[in-house]
Amino acid sequence: MAGNSFGQLFKITTFGESHGPAIGVVIDGVPPKLPLSDADIQKDLDRRRPGQSKITTQRHETDRAQILSGVFEGQTTGAPLAILIRNEDQRPKDYENIKDVFRPGHADFSYMAKFGYRDYRGGGRSSGRETASRVAAGAVAKKILAKHKIQIIVYTLAVGDIYAQNIDYKIIEQNAVRTADAKAAAVMIAKIEEARKQGDSIGAILECVVKGCPPGLGDPCFDKLNARLSLGLMSIGSVKAIEFGDGFGASRSTGSVNNDRFVLKAKRVSCLTNHSGGIIGGISTGEDIIIRLGLKPPSSISQLQKTLNEKYQEVQVRVKGRHDPCLAPRIVPVAEAMIALTLVDCLMIQKATKL
Amino acid sequence: MAGNSFGQLFKITTFGESHGPAIGVVIDGVPPKLPLSDADIQKDLDRRRPGQSKITTQRHETDRAQILSGVFEGQTTGAPLAILIRNEDQRPKDYENIKDVFRPGHADFSYMAKFGYRDYRGGGRSSGRETASRVAAGAVAKKILAKHKIQIIVYTLAVGDIYAQNIDYKIIEQNAVRTADAKAAAVMIAKIEEARKQGDSIGAILECVVKGCPPGLGDPCFDKLNARLSLGLMSIGSVKAIEFGDGFGASRSTGSVNNDRFVLKAKRVSCLTNHSGGIIGGISTGEDIIIRLGLKPPSSISQLQKTLNEKYQEVQVRVKGRHDPCLAPRIVPVAEAMIALTLVDCLMIQKATKL
């Protein structure tokens, strides 16, 4: 209820703050006999960790994942998996000057309103660092999806007003901004560096594509697949908008255009167009699931900003520390994780439904 | 798990299909001693029911709500509220010609993929009729919010590419399309009628504003207020996109612009701008919560469409019956309901947190 768990049958609970000894995650509901090692998890953590490139924060965390339970002789046992990630590069001093300040765009004030108390070092649970736990859990979910031949692709569609145009998934991991268009990548990176130089930050849009999702996942009413994916994806700190298929574009369209015609393709029911983004009536159709996420510009900027402190006095603050000028490249694996966690859960529920 | 419940402490479970004897909802967790009568619920149901105006479906349902339990001498007792709404205007014949057809844009195929079986009369649980149960429950939630002086306003921001411009909440209930701009209303209505005449339908955008929400609602991690609102709102059949505050606009913005500066207003912490839409770090700030919902054009259109039937044969279908050419006016009370249900739940959780 206190909101640190996600999922129903494949359920994760994350814990930890960026300035305590460790963060981590417990996954309950992992099917037994799944081959799994620390390395499986590390691969994705490395894609999220800070310091990967010049356009991400220079905070130094190796983010080593250690599986504490639930694996025996290289296979899951059905017992809960606990994964621990030690914090290494803590610099609480970075936060001394802002300990009683409500940083603009940050959850400092919301936290005080909610809890009457806060760990001012690094944003507590609303810190981006919490997402490492999600990525670790997502890596386990992806291993299960791989068995079912379900693949998740996430890439940076836009940075500010620079859009990827000629999409080529193969290059996503080959450029620092994780976009799918080599030309756009260079422009995006320049844009991000410019923002950083100005002590500023910049927003972005991610596109998510799920390939190979079988039809029939999701439920018709409150647990629509798009509703559950929205819950998971909107719970990523910087996401302010989400759309499925044509999304807001469908709001300007008509039924005769927007309805996807069913056709037979390779002997299975398929859609001639995919305006619906692979989900109709809350249930997957078997077409690619298409999602776009709107990311706000990071709130931590080094420009001087006016705000209030805890005594309600007007103050000026410059958010020191090592921050990301654009969240897109590091949110890519986080979005993958939230999608993977949701899909595994839906697969398990679907399995149970056909008792 | 099977997804017909919503909420944690204030939890609703809906049931019923449009062509069975009745639909309804059970609300568990209603605080005791809340004054409540059938009339309280009827008021909102009347705003959702079909046949209200020339631009909504002409299906005739009075949608009379009857409280079956949980109220004694005009007050809630703390026991679960069951609310029943009898179905009246069933015309299963309307569905005879489509009983084995996968209507484009409809969940017919998704249902078969999920359940291997379906009630072809009216779409089963993915029917818009299910939302009457949500509206009934939402009416109870709104009575609780009223005690806390929290107000929810939802209106049609756009129909196709016609946008409301000069916003005046007072006129929302005075025009058939439930927009907040009298001039735009006329154009929107004309646009909807035109679509209907062409046997077509049209998409729309709703804007939702919550006034008076106290700071501190929502949780920092998975149960962010925006995540939970997204779960609820995205579970409304026609919603394909959602954004909070500047939403996708924030993706094109910079931190120095997008960060909301905290200021003191009437002795309470407030924001000079509200790019964040009243939620930062997943927790309400006390500013107006601003949400926009992208609605797809209704899938039921009377134009002839090509599709497949259950034998995977290509067929042509004309969706007969009495359908809405634009969902916006009837989704307004549904969106209000989902927001109200979410907020009451968050208020209760917040209450428990401060043990």
Added chain:
Amino acid sequence: MAGNSFGQLFKITTFGESHGPAIGVVIDGVPPKLPLSDADIQKDLDRRRPGQSKITTQRHETDRAQILSGVFEGQTTGAPLAILIRNEDQRPKDYENIKDVFRPGHADFSYMAKFGYRDYRGGGRSSGRETASRVAAGAVAKKILAKHKIQIIVYTLAVGDIYAQNIDYKIIEQNAVRTADAKAAAVMIAKIEEARKQGDSIGAILECVVKGCPPGLGDPCFDKLNARLSLGLMSIGSVKAIEFGDGFGASRSTGSVNNDRFVLKAKRVSCLTNHSGGIIGGISTGEDIIIRLGLKPPSSISQLQKTLNEKYQEVQVRVKGRHDPCLAPRIVPVAEAMIALTLVDCLMIQKATKL
């Protein structure tokens, strides 16, 4: 959370008070394509309803179940089942003299402490009438169990100090007290009638036997099969004690005696003895599951009792109305229902586990 739901994947929510218009239950998670009719449910309701014999209350309720949703052309659709049971024989006048009295043994005072308000007519949600909803849901669960060849037998093991000795399951439904020993039946019935004549009531013990439960149901930690069965069975109003296998007898035993030796029987692993009652480490072994339930004597007695009223004044009360002098025969189908609901849920969870 407010506690009117039971189950995880096969989840029921009950509603209704004995003196409102109706009671009922919503079952979410019913697998599709299960043949089901009102008659399937009525059969078990008839075994629970009042007025069956001279040793049960003479309140007259036909308890007609009506399925409102989730069934189409005689089969479940996967949508939630709502089952409604109208109240017929309401005599709120019976409660006039006790409306402000805390009846001894009843939840009147507890209710006031919890809710600050109560529906004094018939005990509200703690009324035995609520169990009709459970029995209706249990009938659906039993149909699923029957497909899996799992059978539940519950009978009256003891009334006061009279114990059934020569157990013959076939006669259970042939005697008014639902015991499994014809000779003991006569003595038990006499004992119950004697209690009633004295304006008193009497306690009893039920024995529950599950045959055909596959090994592997239940979870090793908090959701042990015995823990979940205890949750369900202890939630029946009159149950004050529960034991599995040898139960308290095991507390006086030694490991060398109490450990069940594994042997091969008909090519499957089996136990030579069954001290554990079919559950070891929280997981079913495949042996018969054996449970005993201690029922308290009903609190409603017609003898004059001293107590307090809501003004904290000492008063005398005689609980009028038509009450059961012994709960055993009518709790038999309720216990069956709670066991059936738990087992179906565990079967579904087990199905999902092996993704």
Added chain:
Amino acid sequence: MAGNSFGQLFKITTFGESHGPAIGVVIDGVPPKLPLSDADIQKDLDRRRPGQSKITTQRHETDRAQILSGVFEGQTTGAPLAILIRNEDQRPKDYENIKDVFRPGHADFSYMAKFGYRDYRGGGRSSGRETASRVAAGAVAKKILAKHKIQIIVYTLAVGDIYAQNIDYKIIEQNAVRTADAKAAAVMIAKIEEARKQGDSIGAILECVVKGCPPGLGDPCFDKLNARLSLGLMSIGSVKAIEFGDGFGASRSTGSVNNDRFVLKAKRVSCLTNHSGGIIGGISTGEDIIIRLGLKPPSSISQLQKTLNEKYQEVQVRVKGRHDPCLAPRIVPVAEAMIALTLVDCLMIQKATKL
């Protein structure tokens, strides 16, 4: 769902096996601003840990608890608490001879039936070691209860057929068997030592008393306080029976005797007798809550036993290692923990109910 979580608003998730690197627990829903240190938790862990006395297992574990998150400057923050306990004294060799054997009384066979795979070293999740995590979480719950002046007392009522008679709570922590009767203590200890010498083990009964519980906790229907306590207590590995108040004694009683008369005591409503054990209609009355737990004799005995191995061959097994001949003294703090966790959860739910 996979059953490693307990609680609704104050929710714990435990993880870890006795032969992995660590066990632990995540507590979600801890109210903010509760003073808390490792030492608060250690105190109870020390009461559960092995090697405390000659009648407990000689396995050597210091069971040092480390809080990894959720505490800042000595106070809880509202973020999830993760508590880690490293395993120290692992001797997997002890399990070599039983790796493919279904030990009688143990969950080895149940596990294989459920998961198709098992970590044979020490019983996996059904190991008693898992309860250390519960005790750690329970220590946090007790700190909250202490603020509400609610006290939990658990002691050994019987070992085999030796019962404590002259109850004096003050001596519970002064004798190795944690009974409340000094004379009986000596006899019980002798009995346990005798069992051990014979390579055998012995059962026991615990009595639990909750003092100061306010009236109004628990819910009228499925989440009755006794039902929820049963779920928690029956999920302790060795518990085979549970009763509230007079329990099975009530089954032999009559209503006129068993009904507790309400009287005014120190200006509050109270009961003259407490046959109901402090809970009526599933809700606390304010009287002492009285629970008795039947513990089976531990399954690990050093006598030679016949059983099967994984190839279904008959084998003889002697369970080596360092085991408890009687579980009572070490289960005392575990039972306290499960009661404390349940009560804190009910307090939080009750708080939320009165919105």
